Amino acid sequence: MSDDRKSMxxxxxxxxxxxxxTKLESDxxxxxxxxxxxxxxxxxxxxLARCDTCQGDARTVAMDDRGKIRWFTYCMGxxxxxxxxxxxxxxxIFDWASMNLNSLDYKDLPFFKLKNLNHEDAKIEMTDIxxxxxxxxxxxxxxxxxxPSRCLEKQLAVATAMVLWACLAMKLIRNAARNIxxxxxxxxxxxx
Ligand SMILES: [Zn+2]
Numbered sequence: 001m002s003d004d005r006k007s008m009x010x011x012x013x014x015x016x017x018x019x020x021x022t023k024l025e026s027d028x029x030x031x032x033x034x035x036x037x038x039x040x041x042x043x044x045x046x047x048l049a050r051c052d053t054c055q056g057d058a059r060t061v062a063m064d065d066r067g068k069i070r071w072f073t074y075c076m077g078x079x080x081x082x083x084x085x086x087x088x089x090x091x092x093i094f095d096w097a098s099m100n101l102n103s104l105d106y107k108d109l110p111f112f113k114l115k116n117l118n119h120e121d122a123k124i125e126m127t128d129i130x131x132x133x134x135x136x137x138x139x140x141x142x143x144x145x146x147x148p149s150r151c152l153e154k155q156l157a158v159a160t161a162m163v164l165w166a167c168l169a170m171k172l173i174r175n176a177a178r179n180i181x182x183x184x185x186x187x188x189x190x191x192x
Contacts, residue, residue: 041110051075052102106172130166
């Protein structure tokens with residue numbers, strides 16, 4: 001890359017970083033994004049969902065994949081299993097959650113404080129939170145390019161995980177809405 005190109009890229013990234021920082025700061029929650037939304041839960045160690053096919057317990061296990069440790073999750077009742085072998089156990093827990101939406105409720109997620117919201121309000125709130133976390137992740141990514149550090153890397157890993165959990169929350173909210181609409185469409189059961 002020529003020096004001109006390089007400085008243009010640097011300028012571009014710095015400008016982008018500035019815009020993101022402004023956006024985050026202009027928001028009332030900007031500077032306190034982590035405690036507000038992440039809570040005290042460990043985003044790399046979330047409880048495994050039950051299997052939504054047989055209600056069985058699931059388990060995340062490590063296996064040796066040609067000398068490398070990889071993780072996958074399966075149901076001990078019906079052997080339903082995640083498709084991908086993951087480098088990190090929490091990613092397998094995430095995969096498993098994504099394929100067992102019916103045994104999860106967005107209100108029970110240890111993040112995002114959605115407990116008291118109906119699905120319509122939760123969708124609005126979560127769209128906003130997801131946008132902010134994505135901005136935060138971008139901002140950390142750019143910062144880490146300029147001054148890489150262990151601390152930034154750790155923050156970046158947390159933000160990246162939180163983006164995925166935010167995507168899951170959105171899926172769960174959509175699923176809750178679908179289930180409610182389905183129930184509405186079912187003929188009423190005659191009483192008596
Ligand atoms: Zn099962």
